Amino acid sequence: MRNGIILIFCLALVFSCDYLKPEANKIPVARVNNSYLYEEDIESLISENTPPEDSTLIVANFINRWATQQLLIDQAKINLPESQLEEYEKLVKDYKNDLLTEAYKNAIVSRQLDSSISAADYNKYYEENKEIFKLNDELLKLRYIHLDENYSNLSQMRNILGRFNSEDQKVLDSLSIQFKAFNFNDSIWVKKQALMQALPVLRTAASNVLKKSNFAQIQDSLGVYLVKIEDVLKPNDIAPLSHVRPTIREIILNKRKLDLIKELEKDITKDAVKNNKYEVYNNQ
Numbered sequence: 001m002r003n004g005i006i007l008i009f010c011l012a013l014v015f016s017c018d019y020l021k022p023e024a025n026k027i028p029v030a031r032v033n034n035s036y037l038y039e040e041d042i043e044s045l046i047s048e049n050t051p052p053e054d055s056t057l058i059v060a061n062f063i064n065r066w067a068t069q070q071l072l073i074d075q076a077k078i079n080l081p082e083s084q085l086e087e088y089e090k091l092v093k094d095y096k097n098d099l100l101t102e103a104y105k106n107a108i109v110s111r112q113l114d115s116s117i118s119a120a121d122y123n124k125y126y127e128e129n130k131e132i133f134k135l136n137d138e139l140l141k142l143r144y145i146h147l148d149e150n151y152s153n154l155s156q157m158r159n160i161l162g163r164f165n166s167e168d169q170k171v172l173d174s175l176s177i178q179f180k181a182f183n184f185n186d187s188i189w190v191k192k193q194a195l196m197q198a199l200p201v202l203r204t205a206a207s208n209v210l211k212k213s214n215f216a217q218i219q220d221s222l223g224v225y226l227v228k229i230e231d232v233l234k235p236n237d238i239a240p241l242s243h244v245r246p247t248i249r250e251i252i253l254n255k256r257k258l259d260l261i262k263e264l265e266k267d268i269t270k271d272a273v274k275n276n277k278y279e280v281y282n283n284q
Contacts, residue, residue: 030063032070037063108264109257117252125248126241133239138192140210141230144199146181149223161226162215180223186230189243201225
């Protein structure tokens, strides 16, 4: 691969001027004015399984694009106003500085951040900030079964799903392979929108079915649905802690990150002043 690239592009080296010297220990494959493209810049373009003819085309296209870009850059430096060039240089410098400082702060935070949050922390934040957790959508706790329309023990299934004691749960688990779809985890809050996607049949019957403690049997062309609603929360109700727990976790961790960054910035400046690495000159 290495020898092949050198052979293909050796003509580029013939035109190199004596006063334009590439970097030591690097093999150039192309030059535009004072800018060089080196073999190491294009080695990653080709994999071991790439056919030779494809390798040649890929590298040639890359070099042509590089050359065109360099020529445009050189012309821009000649023809654009100096003030505009200085502005772009400042933007590049500022962007680089931002990348470096953010990367360093993130590295420090990742090493020092305590990601454990106690139940007391969750409860404290929830109780102090309940108003920000008002619901925009209905939440429901429910269980349901989607059965074939000719299911033989429909009446028994209604009783089992409605009663739902420990023995009933074992029976349902053992029979679940017969169900088209089901949900028995009625301790989890589900958004109404997500429920409508899971059970489209409810879209036309939601106002009658989705009521606290309600049990409903609905039928459509796809089968029979048994639905037991345990609880309902309306828009503007306060979301339960279990539902907003992931959000609270993100809020608490983000605050800890910000606190760590503030402490880092404070300490690094304080240490620099102490060690005479940072000083402000009063020239007035």
